[in-house]
Amino acid sequence: MATGTAPATPLTPAVFAILLSLAEGEKHGYLIMKDARAPHGGGIQMGPGTLYGSLERMMRDGLVEESGFSDDERRRYYRLTNLGHSVLAGELARLDAAITSARSLGLLPQGGRT
Amino acid sequence: MKPSATHPGRLERLYALALSLYPERFRVAHAAAMRQTFRDALRDNTLSRRTLIPLVLRDLVTSLAKEHFAMLYETFARPALIYNALVLTGLSTGLALALYAIPQQVLRQGANDPQIALATDLVAVLERGGLVEALQQGALPAVTGGSGGVDIARSLSPFAIVFDDEGRVLASQAQLDGKAPVPPAGIFNYVRQHGEDRFSWQPVLSRERGVRIAAVMQRVNGAHPGFVLAGRNMREVEAREEQVRQMAGLTWVGMLGVILVGTAVFGWYTRPKAA
Numbered sequence: 001m002a003t004g005t006a007p008a009t010p011l012t013p014a015v016f017a018i019l020l021s022l023a024e025g026e027k028h029g030y031l032i033m034k035d036a037r038a039p040h041g042g043g044i045q046m047g048p049g050t051l052y053g054s055l056e057r058m059m060r061d062g063l064v065e066e067s068g069f070s071d072d073e074r075r076r077y078y079r080l081t082n083l084g085h086s087v088l089a090g091e092l093a094r095l096d097a098a099i100t101s102a103r104s105l106g107l108l109p110q111g112g113r114t
Numbered sequence: 115m116k117p118s119a120t121h122p123g124r125l126e127r128l129y130a131l132a133l134s135l136y137p138e139r140f141r142v143a144h145a146a147a148m149r150q151t152f153r154d155a156l157r158d159n160t161l162s163r164r165t166l167i168p169l170v171l172r173d174l175v176t177s178l179a180k181e182h183f184a185m186l187y188e189t190f191a192r193p194a195l196i197y198n199a200l201v202l203t204g205l206s207t208g209l210a211l212a213l214y215a216i217p218q219q220v221l222r223q224g225a226n227d228p229q230i231a232l233a234t235d236l237v238a239v240l241e242r243g244g245l246v247e248a249l250q251q252g253a254l255p256a257v258t259g260g261s262g263g264v265d266i267a268r269s270l271s272p273f274a275i276v277f278d279d280e281g282r283v284l285a286s287q288a289q290l291d292g293k294a295p296v297p298p299a300g301i302f303n304y305v306r307q308h309g310e311d312r313f314s315w316q317p318v319l320s321r322e323r324g325v326r327i328a329a330v331m332q333r334v335n336g337a338h339p340g341f342v343l344a345g346r347n348m349r350e351v352e353a354r355e356e357q358v359r360q361m362a363g364l365t366w367v368g369m370l371g372v373i374l375v376g377t378a379v380f381g382w383y384t385r386p387k388a389a
Contacts, residue, residue: 029147030154034161047173048148048155049136053181056143074150 011091014054017042019063019080019088026067026079029055063087125167126153132174137185139386189385190378199377206373210366217358222328225351226312228272229330229344232258233310236274236342237332245284245338249276254285264288266295266317267325270347276334277302277341284340290317290325297329297343305331305341315345326352 011019020042021027021035033051035041046054055078058064063084067077080088102108129152133145155166190196236257240248254274264273266288273288275295281302286294295317305311315327329345 028154029151030158033151033155034158045169045172047170047177048151049173049177049181051151052144052148053140053177053184056140074146075154076147 009087009091009094011087012054013042013044014046014050015058015063016088016091017044017046018051018054018058019084019091022064022078022080022084023088026069026077028071028075028077032078058084123156125156125163129170135174135178137181139185140181185385190381192381195377195381195384199373202373202377203370206366206369210362210369213365214359214362218355221351221354221358222314225328225346225348226330229328229346230312232272232274233330233332233342233344236276236344237334240276240334240340240342241336244336245276245278245334245340249285254287258287266290266327266345266347268347270350272344272346275343275345277343279339279341281341288345295327297331301331302341305333309333314348 010016014036017036018032021032024035027035029048029051033046033048036044036046036051055064059066061083062081064078065081067079069077099108103110126149130145130149133141133148136145152170155161155170156163236253239253239257242248243251243253254276258272258274264271264287266273267290273286275286275288276284277296278284281296281299283294283296288294297313297315297317301311301313301315310330310332312330315329317325317327326348327345328348328351329343331341331343334340334342
């Protein structure tokens with residue numbers, strides 16, 4: 001049962017990668033794992049145990065939910081809840097502020113990726 | 115034949131076996147989906163086996179530990195369970211303290227009985243016959259039945275010492291290193307005001323030897339007032355107190371063990387079950 005309590009930030013890399021992946025829309029487990037492994041998804045090497053453990057805790061916290069859609073009786077699809085969207089937005093804002101700060105300190109090049 | 119849901123390959127069968135190591139609740143909720151995810155990963159041509167297998171092995175180790183820890187936490191860190199265990203621990207601690215304190219007090223108070231009788235009888239004789247006169251007539255050995263020279267560091271016999279109103283020794287059966295021990299001046303002042311004091315006394319001369327005396331001092335009234343001190347080495351009493359302390363300690367540890375095991379068993383049988 002979802003408790004609806006937002007997790008403390010910063011989020012763990014796995015939770016952040018899952019939220020980021022599901023921001024595109026509902027996905028099943030392996031697609032989330034694949035997104036997380038990609039550089040744009042955080043480059044997180046996550047196995048099924050970590051994925052479903054994280055998903056269980058995120059469902060309990062009310063960040064994600066099962067969509068009910070399934071193309072296979074064993075393949076479950078997940079999507080973000082409103083709380084999940086706002087937690088992701090908050091984490092992105094936090095990271096954005098950190099990036100801006102790093103740029104102003106000269107730790108990162110100005111104007112985005114090189 | 116290509117592996118499928120109905121004909122799993124060897125790796126998938128091994129993975130399915132490994133899934134049985136997860137806690138029951140987690141396994142029931144996610145094992146099928148995890149197996150499907152693993153099957154999807156095996157089918158993904160962009161992910162080599164050389165990358166996938168170490169990844170899954172690492173994941174098994176870390177997530178098994180994490181989920182078992184989470185299961186233990188959910189099972190045993192429930193507030194009601196912890197509250198009950200704390201209450202029982204508090205009760206058992208109180209009971210163990212009582213098991214120590216009550217017999218200890220009974221033993222300690224009982225250790226005064228011969229001295230109370232001795233002091234009371236001697237005071238009565240000294241008040242009736244006069245402090246100095248009665249002592250000259252042998253009141254001390256007559257009442258105590260002893261001939262004097264009790265080494266209070268070794269002997270367990272009760273002894274008596276008579277003091278004048280200034281706290282100087284008039285007669286003594288007790289010796290410590292050849293001298294009659296004298297209690298602190300505060301004891302004399304207290305007895306002068308209240309008539310009697312019962313106390314545990316470690317004579318200055320014996321501090322390094324740890325001689326402790328169960329002492330009773332009473333006031334002698336009359337034309338020549340004074341004090342009678344009756345005492346007895348507490349060695350045996352303190353040995354019994356130590357036995358009581360050890361028994362109470364063992365009882366406490368035993369009760370804590372029973373509470374721990376009972377809480378663990380109760381927590382396990384009332385743990386959140388798989389949906």
